[in-house]
Amino acid sequence: xxxxxxxxxxxxxxxxxxxLPCNHSTISGNEYVYWYRQIxxxxxxxxxxGLKNNETNExxxxxxxxxxxSSTLILPHATLRDTAVYYCIVSHASGGSxxxxxxxxxxxxxxx
Amino acid sequence: GAVVSQHPSRVICKSGTSVKIExxxxxxxxxxxxxxxxxxxxxxxxxxxxxxGSKATYEQGVEKDKFLINHASLTLSTxxxxxxxxxxxxxxxxxxxxxxxxxxxxxxxxTRLTVL
Numbered sequence: 062x063x064x065x066x067x068x069x070x071x072x073x074x075x076x077x078x079x080x081l082p083c084n085h086s087t088i089s090g091n092e093y094v095y096w097y098r099q100i101x102x103x104x105x106x107x108x109x110x111g112l113k114n115n116e117t118n119e120x121x122x123x124x125x126x127x128x129x130x131s132s133t134l135i136l137p138h139a140t141l142r143d144t145a146v147y148y149c150i151v152s153h154a155s156g157g158s159x160x161x162x163x164x165x166x167x168x169x170x171x172x173x
Numbered sequence: 174g175a176v177v178s179q180h181p182s183r184v185i186c187k188s189g190t191s192v193k194i195e196x197x198x199x200x201x202x203x204x205x206x207x208x209x210x211x212x213x214x215x216x217x218x219x220x221x222x223x224x225x226g227s228k229a230t231y232e233q234g235v236e237k238d239k240f241l242i243n244h245a246s247l248t249l250s251t252x253x254x255x256x257x258x259x260x261x262x263x264x265x266x267x268x269x270x271x272x273x274x275x276x277x278x279x280x281x282x283x284t285r286l287t288v289l
Binding site: 095097099102103104105106107148160161162163164165166 | 177179207209216217218219222264266268278279280281282283285
């Protein structure tokens with residue numbers, strides 16, 4: 062699976078948009094971009110995923126560059142409860158399921 | 174979204190004993206489940222891939238005789254830490270892939286194991 066590079070940490074003011082970048086320059090054509098987050102001492106929570114088109118759901122938006130070598134997760138109105146470690150993963154389906162490999166992620170701190 | 178449960182959420186055991194952790198997909202069938210381990214302030218490390226009805230596939234460096242995995246049904250996988258040592262103390266997390274929607278993977282809440 063392609064490796065990803067994310068900033069170690071970021072901070073954001075409550076109510077503002079949080080833009081979390083991810084570089085995946087070695088992504089292959091059949092690999093998806095997934096985002097998860099992990100709040101302290103809990104299991105990871107799925108946020109969103111995409112292949113090449115931008116995606117939006119109730120939690121976030123995912124912007125993937127045209128060359129697919131990077132993406133940005135956008136939390137439009139960050140709250141204190143969004144403080145977590147955010148993981149960007151690229152992976153493809155293998156035998157019917159994909160095997161996510163977690164990097165270090167970005168520790169996002171949302172402050173009042 | 175789909176729900177994955179783990180039991181127990183916390184366990185404390187003595188050195189040398191064995192501990193079983195259950196991972197259940199509550200409202201979907203999962204032919205594949207994954208087991209991860211996470212040490213403090215570290216990322217999740219994949220330990221093994223558990224496939225229903227067949228032997229688990231272990232990642233390099235993970236002892237299959239120490240971490241026994243059984244995936245006997247489409248909704249249950251178990252991880253048994255045998256002859257536990259203090260260095261096995263960690264946060265163990267399972268995940269399950271929906272057999273119908275391969276792109277979504279759901280994680281359990283994790284099990285905190287402390288070996289005294």
